[in-house]
C-alpha cells in the first residue's frame with residue numbers, strides 16, 4: 127500500500143510550474159472528454175434566445191442565432207485539442223525521422239534532407255498553411271491537422287539532427303555499431319531514447335502550434351466551418367461583430383481557452399527543459415538537487431557540476447594535430463613531462479620482430495596493413511605496413527605513446543574506422559575455430575554484422591560512455607543478444623545476462639540498474655560481461671582500465687585474465703601502460719609513428735628489449751619505479 131503511494135507520489139512533478147501546467151492541461155482534457163456529455167443543447171441547434179448573456183438556462187449565453195455557447199465551447203475543446211494532438215504527433219514523427227536520418231547517415235542523404243528542412247524553415251508557416259489548405263479536397267479536421275503538421279516539423283527536425291550528430295560519435299553508439307546492431311536500430315533504439323526530452327518538448331510545441339494554427343485558419347474562414355471548434359467560434363463571433371455588440375461571452379471563452387491551454391503546455395515544456403538541462407533549475411528545485419547530491423555522499427562542488435557548473439577535465443597532454451613538427455605526414459606524439467615526445471628523442475632503428483612463442487592457431491592476421499588520414503596538411507600515415515598475428519587464447523598487448531597509431535590499427539582490424547581514414551594497403555583476416563578464413567576488409571555490412579560480437583567483440587576505453595545512459599543494463603544485454611541470437615526467448619536472454627554478470631563478479635540483481643547507478647569498476651565489468659555474452663573468439667580492449675583507480679584496475683585486470691583462462695578467447699589489449707602489458711600479455715607489439723618497432727613474446731621483450739624506443743620506454747618505467 128505504502129509502495130503504491132510512494133510510486134504515485136513520484137508521479138507528481140516537483141516543480142510548481144510543471145504542476146500548474148499539468149493541472150491546466152488535465153482540466154481542459156476533462157472539459158473535452160466530459161463536457162459534451164453535460165451540455166443540455168446540441169452545439170449546432172439554434173433557438174429564439176438570440177445573443178443572451180450567461181443564465182441558468184444557457185450557462186455561457188447564446189450566439190446571434192441562439193446556439194448554446196457552453197455546448198459549442200466544450201465540443202470545440204474536444205475538436206481543438208484533437209487537432210493539436212494529431213498535428214503534434216504527425217509533426218514529431220516527421221521531425222524525428224528526418225532529423226535522425228540526416229544526423230546519423232550524413233552524406234548525400236543528409237544534404238537532401240537538410241535542404242528540405244531549410245526550405246520549410248524559410249517559408250513562412252501561415253501563408254504556406256493557407257495555400258496548402260486551399261488545395262485540400264476536403265476541409266475535415268484530420269486533413270487540417272496533417273497540413274498543420276506538414277508546415278511545422280522543420281524547426282524540431284533541425285534540432286534533432288544537430289543532437290543526433292553530437293550523439294553519433296559517442297562511445298555507446300560506437301559500441302552498438304561494434305556489436306553489429308543495424309543502423310535503423312542504433313538510430314531508434316540507442317540514439318532516440320537519449321533525445322526524449324527534446325522530442326517531448328518539440329511535441330508540446332507542435333500541439334500548441336496545432337491549436338493556434340487551427341484557430342487562425344478557422345478565424346480566417348479557411349477551416350472546417352461546419353465543425354465546431356474554438357477557431358470557428360471566434361470566426362462566427364467576429365463575423366457577427368460580437369465585439370461591437372458587447373457579446374463578450376461568445377468570444378472570451380474560446381479566446382481565453384486558447385491562451386490558457388497554450389500557457390499550460392508551455393509550463394510543462396519548461397519543466398522538460400529543466401529536467402534536460404539542470405542549469406535552468408532555479409530556487410527550490412536547484413536547492414533540492416544540491417541537497418539530494420549531498421545526501422547521496424557528494425560534495426557541493428560535484429553537485430554544482432551536476433547542475434551544469436563548469437566541469438574541468440584533463441585534456442590530452444600533447445599536440446594532437448594531424449602533423450608532427452618535422453614531417454607533416456608523420457603522426458604526432460605527445461610531449462613528455464620534459465616537453466618533448468619520447469618518439470622525437472629516440473633515434474630511428476630497424477624494427478625488431480621476434481617469432482611468437484604462442485602455440486594456438488592464428489585467429490586474426492594483419493598483413494602489411496596501412497591506414498592513412500588525408501588532411502589539408504598532407505597525408506598522415508597513421509598505420510604503416512603493420513604485420514601481426516593474434517593466436518587463439520593469446521593476450522597481445524599493443525603499446526606506444528599517444529598518437530602512435532594504436533587505435534587506428536585496432537579500428538582498422540575491427541572495421542570501425544571513421545572518415546577520413548582509409549585503408550591504404552594490406553589485408554586483415556579472421557580464422558574461425560573450424561579453420562574457415564574470412565577477409566575482414568572485404569566484408570559487406572551484413573557479413574560484418576554477422577561476425578561482430580559473435581566472433582569479435584570490443585570493450586571500449588570508458589565504460590561510462592560505452593553504456594547507453596538511458597537504458598538499463600538488462601536491455602543493453604538484450605540488444606546484443608537479440609541481434610545475433612533471435613532464436614532465444616526473453617527468459618533465456620535474461621538468464622544469459624544474469625549468468626554473465628555473475629561471472630564478472632556483479633550481483634545479477636543489478637540487471638535492472640541504469641549505468642549511473644553503478645560504480646566505475648562495475649560499469650567496466652558490465653562492459654566486459656556484455657562483450658563476453660556471445661562467447662566471441664577475440665575481444666579488443668582499448669584501455670579498458672585507464673579510467674579506474676589502481677585498486678579497481680587491479681581487480682578488473684585479474685578478472686580479465688581469469689575469464690580468458692575460463693573461456694579461452696584471445697585479447698588485443700591496448701594501453702600506454704607498458705608495465706601493465708608486460709604483466710598480463712603473452713606477446714607485445716610496440717608502435718611508434720604508425721610503425722611496429724618491436725614485436726615478440728612479452729617475457730623476451732621484458733628481459734631483452736632491442737629497439738631503442740622500447741628500451742627508452744622501459745627505462746622511463748624503471749625510473750618511475752613501475753617495473754618490479
Ligand SMILES: Nc1ncnc2c1ncn2[C@@H]1O[C@H](COP(=O)(O)OP(=O)(O)OP(=O)(O)O)[C@@H](O)[C@H]1O
Pocket residue numbers: 446447448449456457458459499500501506508526527528529530531532533534535545546547
Ligand atoms: N581523424 C583524423 N584525422 C587526421 N589525423 C588523425 C585522425 N585521427 C587520428 N589521426 C592521427 O593518426 C595518428 C594515430 O592516431 P591514433 O589515435 O591511432 O593514435 P593512438 O596511439 O591510438 O593514440 P591514443 O593512445 O592517444 O588514442 C595520430 O598522429 C593522429 O593525429
